[in-house]
Ligand code: HEM
């Protein structure tokens with residue numbers, strides 16, 4: 257045994273944690289866990305939950321010990337074996353197949369104009385729904401879905417298809433209860449996405465554009481990998497921009513001082529974005545698996561341990577962030593873990609920033625005078641593996 | 656071994672001996688050098704491994720790829736047309752047995 261292993265302590269159990277409590281509000285639970293140990297065994301979740309910033313960071317940066325290629329992964333069943341469940345060098349081949357599509361130059365040259373047009377479409381929809389409308393369901397969700405549809409190149413689908421595919425397959429990845437209805441809906445979407453890809457690839461070969469699927473037509477990448485990566489990207493590229501948009505609007509509307517500061521200085525919207533994803537990470541937890549016995553921040557873990565990397569907790573670690581539970585755009589800048597880190601660092605980070613803090617947030621606040629929460633119907637935030645606003649009724653004044 | 660020196664604004668210097676082929680970003684992150692973040696693990700995606708290479712070492716560097724060029728336009732601290740590089744795209748010991756860089760004040 258190494259000196260490190262001798263000094264290490266056994267992993268504590270957190271048998272008091274329940275899924276219901278996590279779903280409602282995970283943050284007090286994370287606070288308690290983090291103050292006890294950086295890792296716990298959590299029976300209700302059937303995983304070792306990693307909650308300290310340093311421990312999450314260590315896991316993200318060591319794929320030899322902390323593999324993304326999880327055994328019996330529900331994500332593999334729901335979406336196929338995508339890059340997100342591969343380690344390098346296999347992961348790298350898939351990741352390179354995305355080329356430059358999601359990078360800043362392509363965003364400037366192609367996507368910003370499309371995001372702008374989509375913003376105008378769904379802002380008009382929100383306005384016609386009138387004051388009291390739900391900002392998530394009339395604007396943020398269709399805006400994020402339509403952006404992703406075009407970035408991916410699904411010219412034979414609608415934004416409603418994208419939303420249904422995304423939610424039903426995400427439900428599959430979380431179907432630990434093995435509910436047959438959840439599997440049926442998830443499998444239906446799985447097949448629909450495969451059919452849509454089969455149909456659109458020949459079209460894009462003849463009519464190339466700047467999309468991911470168009471790029472795939474000239475990449476040496478097997479169809480099976482394309483299918484899995486597209487499903488994972490539908491699941492990982494829609495709800496997250498929707499949720500950061502909702503949380504950012506909610507946070508500003510609930511913190512009038514900070515809202516006034518941003519309205520006076522629109523250059524602060526990128527800071528609002530970063531603080532919103534730090535404060536409420538849209539992907540709160542993602543899995544890894546140990547490839548051998550190891551010690552993580554002083555805690556012993558066996559080989560084959562199924563980990564939940566809880567970046568939603570790491571982002572509120574008081575060791576790194578002062579007064580971490582507060583939304584504060586004026587806090588000292590520190591790197592958060594909301595986009596993950598290391599080789600699986602979010603491929604869509606620049607797209608998310610461009611569409612949310614480049615276009616949506618500044619224009620929503622400019623176009624909807626005196627935007628405010630609806631005093632009659634409360635906003636609702638919920639979730640832990642994925643967290644965002646499930647309702648955000650808003651009011652504004654006529655222009 | 657190759658020698659890498661990270662000069663900080665406060666005058667402190669981190670001097671590392673690393674295996675040839677190790678990127679400056681990886682060397683910094685595994686040795687806890689302050690001011691180098693390296694969020695994307697070296698994929699030229701995040702621009703949080705920005706360094707200013709000291710002039711005497713510029714000639715030994717590999718060319719700037721398209722991806723690196725694009726990211727150098729996204730750095731938190733201003734780009735220096737000659738000296739700015741991504742730490743993840745420079746490998747110690749390849750063309751240079753020794754390299755010295757200045758760490759920018761901010762990466763995010
Ligand atoms: C605020 C919005 C977003 C957040 C917070 C977010 C978060 C994340 C996180 C945490 C991961 C890593 C998960 C892991 O390591 O297991 C990830 C990976 C990924 N994300 Fe995002 N994401 C966002 C938006 C997007 C968008 C808009 C797209 C597509 C256009 C996208 C595409 C991807 C892809 C393809 C991966 C897999 C990368 C790989 O395995 O190498 N994401 N994202």
Ligand code: FES
Pocket residue numbers: 680692693694695696697698699700701702703704726741742743744
């Ligand atoms: S580590 Fe991300 S660009 Fe170098």
